[in-house]
Amino acid sequence: MNSAGTTMPDEKPVSPNRIALKQLPDSSEALTEDFQRYQFYHLGRFHGCPAVYTYHALAWTLRDRLMSDWMNTYAERDQPGKRRAYYLSLEFLIGRALSNHVLNLGLDAASREALQSFGQTLETVAEEETDAGLGNGGLGRLAACFMDSCATLNLPVMGYGIHYEYGMFRQHIENGYQVEEPDHWLRDGNPWEVERSEFTCRVPFGGHTEHFHDKTGIPRARWADTSDVLAIPYDMPISGYRNHAVNTLRLWKSAATDVFDLNEFNAGSYSEAVQAKNHAEHISMVLYPNDSSENGKELRLRQQYFLASASLQDALRQWRAAGNSNLMQFAEHNVFQMNDTHPTIAVAELMRLLLDDERLQWDEAWAITSRCMAYTNHTLLPEALERWPVALFERLLPRPLEIIYEINARFLRQVAIKWPGDIDRQRRMSIIEEEPVRQIRMAWLAIVGSFSINGVAALHSRLLKEGLFRDFVELWPHKFNNKTNGVTPRRWVAHANPGMTALISSRIGEGWIADLSHLARLKPLAASGNEAFHAEWRAAKRANKVRLAALVEAECGVTFDPSALFDVQVKRIHEYKRQLLNVLHVIHLYNRIKHGHLEGSVNRCVLIGGKAAPGYVMAKRIIKLINSVADVVNNDPDVNGRLKVAFLPNYRVSSMEIIAPATDLSEQISTAGKEASGTGNMKFMMNGAVTIGTYDGANIEILDAVGEDNFFLFGLRADEVEALRGRYQPLSYMERDPALRQVIDLLISGHFNPCEPGIFDMILGAMMSPNDPWMVLADFRTYVDAQERVDQAWQDEARWTRMSILNTASSGFFSTDRTMQEYNADIWKLT
């Protein structure tokens, strides 16, 4: 469909001879002409057609304008000896693409003009795009922000992921309960993706292994009688910000090798013949909706191996296509960053490809593999640590299993040499866990196979080194490092917050969009004496709040007053993130209002949003509680608008684009030591929200950057949480704190669930248990006190404005541009 009539880059080693593709004209006349051609001659639709067609016509018009940059970016890099990085991730939470490309290409005015001829606005057309929700939460969104920054920094990084037919489920709320619905995001077609069937790979499963000696007498293995699945790549363009670089996100879709098993088909077993096809296609059918625990399903392991194998085969092919041939240089030219343990079977798979297909010796293959793999950990929660039963591997991946055994045997010999006789240590460090069932510890495989292992915020990396990974740190201290997360300022400020963007640029120029450290230049403007700027800052925030209020009204039927404090917590629903603590505070405010204690408090609109894993009963009940409390609070005439509570359904990337710019107070209230980093906290900060938070994850670095005066800190620290374990007595907090007692009593009384008695008993039981790992009640008092400090600050408009500006001005560090520069300087070393 390329309008220039040329083919996609074929990745032959010919770049010096390859003609650079000329750009299509990007004047508004040219855009309008193309747009209308698509609208009339391609789609066959006139004015007044449903807006989704207009979206497609504009998307194709823009994609044509990306194509030359896309192809030229590859032509330039397709040269022997050039180093590349690959980001391996089961999740890429991309969201919408249209407005992002418009921004990056600088085609805002031209696009608007083209749409005008059709009586549409860019905003309404952009709304037609379904979010690409190929991720759960922070880990998946981080991968998408990384891709954006790599393109903007013109780093040769390709993302490898899975082309899920169904992304993250859609969340509905019925009678206050979460109901899941499949997300068929490709129903209307995806104008951004390019199918590249010429690069299809075969991924083996099942079968058995055979061992033999080759002609030179070297022992070899072969994986025989496999049931292969095809992996077909779909490429999505990732545009850089106004720099003509376009990187690729390559997503693999699974397909059967033969549409039908002809024997069975001819024997009349039509349905059996079709079954094999179904089986293969299931691999890329659906994203697993868990954000903090592995559910151990066979299909999930298939997905992991499918991604790892197809991506490594493709990277080897690309490397050869660029004109390389000496495999001993492969590690000099390639680095694979593994996004958590999900793709870490790649360690064994690269070994397999090098040993069995490329016929290298073990030591050669290991030297290559262990020099090009790098692993990022995203969580300390034990339930998220992946372990796969050996029995499942035996059946599904017998050859990779043999390789893992060999890696482990050689590794344990190293451990035994360093710590002779320390059997306990060998047991702890073994990649194979023996008891209670034999399982493969994927994190250990990742650590043994990688030259770099990083956490995602300073505290998290330290806790990893002192705790979970301690034995390995003693063996290989040089491998471990920290890379504090970030977010892309293009999507999260320049696109999401055009009002504030224009205001900032009017004072410090536009350079901050590509170099966020420039935001520090706003700091002097926070001081008094800049009242005009402050008034404009408040006006921009207010306009954003009006926009969010309209969304809340439409989605929840709750009226938010834009002059109230917008207090927001949006993220996955999990006990460790403590949405419950937020609810307890809401009930406390409600209780105060009911008792006529109005002194010192301010009008608040509390917004909570997020999805619960479908199998996570407690998280789903917390959603019900939020909705039940909201119902009572919003409909009690005594409350009289002082407090509003809403649960926003189906929280996703595109809703955050409306929420973050409109937020005054950002809730980051996890139990200390549990949130590896957090990235929502950074999006809010950049958009001028003030954080109320615990000393956890990247909150600590946010606090360092903005200073204690501009951050509401509360709660136990990570070491205090650990020290309290085993001695925690939640009831004692209730005895000492009448306000907490009243909140709990209200819950026990069934005040919020008169028609469904007992439904919150499980929540009460968990909170009042001495075994509550999240220690919700322990932080109640300091949280409420911090919220009272929030109220005081909010009442002083000048003070709040100053805090808000300083938060934005101090957020420069939290750009993924900085994060990617650090990955590159310390791990990838790309030029």
Ligand code: N85
């Ligand atoms: N981690 C995160 O989002 N994890 C997942 O999405 C995830 C875990 C998991 C386990 C977040 C099994 C199957 C699928 C899975 C951390 O919680 C944040 O603190 N998906 C952090 O900011 C973010 O990763 C980015 O580092």
